[in-house]
């Protein structure tokens with residue numbers, strides 16, 4: 001069984017980007033600049049955004065963090081977005097999700113300039129991705145594809161089951177895996193909460209990507225011998241014996257499922273770190289496009 005070490009691959013990608021940034025500077029070009037807007041003080045969101053900013057420092061990007069009150073109005077948030085759309089020094093930016101109740105997420109995502117939408121959530125980018133046109137690919141699906149690629153896991157002709165149909169992970173990764181492209185050509189089933197007889201579907205899968213957010217949902221009797229498992233789940237579960245007071249638990253019963261797998265991502269240290277490095281990659285591409 002091979003552990004798909006997202007932490008290591010993510011570090012490799014960051015080191016590659018760091019070199020590319022040094023080359024840009026040596027050639028008199030600007031550093032990439034990523035901005036992030038966070039609304040409210042949700043612990044998990046603050047942790048993710050903090051990691052994104054630290055990763056920017058590591059690779060040598062400029063970064064800007066805009067923290068806004070939970071009570072901010074939609075109108076004022078749209079003003080901040082417009083400001084970033086116009087700011088020539090900013091190559092790309094993200095609005096950390098989820099947003100507080102009362103703010104229309106779709107309206108906010110639509111307001112982001114697609115050329116700066118390094119999350120790839122704007123309909124223009126999502127549409128282009130779906131049509132296999134050049135676009136920003138959402139960071140988590142992009143990270144999964146990159147991980148499969150760097151570990152040389154064959155997807156062509158494989159039965160691939162994606163569990164969870166979110167716009168951020170499940171749906172885009174299902175689209176990418178079915179395309180005629182790198183790490184595509186798979187036969188994809190997108191399963192979700194209304195799927196019947198899930199076990200009969202997952203037991204046929206060569207590759208399972210679980211993006212549900214239900215701790216240890218995928219049990220060993222749901223998978224076949226020799227399966228490849230990509231676990232996107234990162235649920236915080238209270239744990240008094242951990243210094244943080246919680247543990248991060250994936251969607252997969254790792255201990256038992258790993259025994260039947262030929263390759264599996266751990267949680268933490270699998271898909272999570274890949275998301276950050278692919279966001280940095282998109283930001284580099286956004287910066288390069290502006291040259």
Ligand code: GUN
Nearest residue numbers: 094095096097098119139
């Ligand atoms: N919330 C959970 N994942 C993501 C992500 O990839 N980008 C943003 N902006 N918010 C998120």
